[in-house]
């Protein structure tokens with residue numbers, strides 16, 4: 001079927017009008033600017049206009065440079081995963097290496113110090129990324145990874161370890177915030193979802209590798225130091241290589257550095273014509289609702305700082321003034337909170353300790369199975385997120401998380417529970433308890449698979465919900481919400497297990513997942529295939545779930561018809 005007839009069919013099927021453009025109902029122009037890209041506009045029954053698909057540049061193959069940049073940026077995800085992942089294995093074997101026996105409180109402090117550090121830098125990171133650029137914030141994060149990792153590797157006291165974890169957390173917070181912004185601002189629209197999921201895949205890979213190495217080093221004296229020390233390699237590598245990497249075109253356009261932006265776009269879209277590049281620059285420019293306050297070239301440091309602060313204040317007000325921005329913010333923050341309050345990270349951080357407490361003879365292997373499930377099902381999300389959309393992934397999986405947790409809660413009721421160090425491996429499960437142990441493993445798997453396919457990665461698509469001006473600050477709030485949730489969960493999980501039992505704890509998290517499912521059903525609009533202006537237009541008039549699904553479906557079908 002030709003582009004023209006597939007367009008005509010799709011438009012009539014979806015009930016959208018096509019606007020006349022001169023004598024033609026739609027214009028087909030080529031990748032070189034003359035005759036095969038589709039340019040037409042969508043309106044809905046309320047006469048709101050959505051963007052035309054005028055993206056001949058999107059027909060071009062992304063250049064190898066996009067892949068190189070993606071891989072290098074994904075080191076951020078890898079570090080995030082590795083640094084949050086190794087603690088589960090390290091805590092099981094650390095023994096008295098930090099000068100004495102660690103209590104549950106000490107373990108919670110060591111674990112949550114990273115989340116606390118990440119929370120702080122996530123909160124300020126958006127402002128930093130808007131002022132200094134995405135690339136420099138990534139480089140700064142690497143310095144924090146190296147300093148924090150170095151301190152922990154040599155730690156001989158609990159407090160050196162805690163401070164090292166805290167500083168490393170600064171890096172994790174910045175990296176978790178900026179990597180998705182960098183990727184989504186660089187990515188061609190039709191790959192945007194997948195590239196951001198690649199970063200989540202790198203997180204889960206980092207966690208899996210940390211678990212694997214942790215297991216391998218269990219019986220090596222001071223093995224946990226090697227485990228931590230290895231984290232210095234990827235961060236050093238990324239720090240050096242990133243110096244040569246470009247800024248994102250969107251950031252450059254925001255700072256009015258149009259020539260540089262065009263150069264980066266040329267690298268992203270190989271073989272793009274002048275016209276295509278100019279169109280893309282104008283399109284990005286149109287996303288900028290208010291230009292930042294920029295100090296002149298001869299400005300003093302003080303004047304520059306003042307200009308940056310004024311820009312920050314304008315954007316901050318804009319984030320709360322506009323109804324569309326408020327809705328976008330509520331969505332991205334809520335998604336991040338539900339991701340964390342699903343309890344997933346409690347498993348990530350403490351699965352070793354917890355499975356030991358309920359009598360598993362090989363707790364580290366169970367932890368590896370959990371991390372591997374997370375990794376494999378993130379690949380599933382990667383393969384389908386741009387095709388089926390974000391919403392189906394989310395609402396189709398949160399109920400599975402509730403189910404998995406509820407059944408685990410029931411099974412824990414029949415299992416022994418003892419968190420003391422002496423509850424070690426000799427108290428392994430036997431008889432009927434063993435059966436309940438298997439039930440736990442199977443349903444933790446169901447929980448992990450559902451989590452990884454949906455809420456484990458969808459919240460990280462947050463940049464696409466927010467327009468350019470407020471993207472830095474808005475994603476800062478969302479990422480900070482993620483780390484606040486992670487902090488609360490990691491600081492309370494062992495205490496909850498002791499106070500309200502594993503059954504009570506898992507039932508609590510199951511309830512939260514059920515609530516998340518209901519809210520997602522009513523309030524989470526589909527954004528796959530929509531460009532950033534569309535998302536903004538949609539949210540101006542409510543959450544518009546139905547309409548977003550219709551528009552997204554139509555745009556994705558159009559892309560598919562063309563590729």
Ligand SMILES: O[C@H]1[C@H](O)[C@@H](O)[C@H](O)[C@@H](O)[C@H]1O
Nearest residue numbers: 200203204345348374456457
């Ligand atoms: O998306 C990631 C991923 O799911 C990780 O496994 C988890 O530890 C992080 O907290 C989360 O943000």
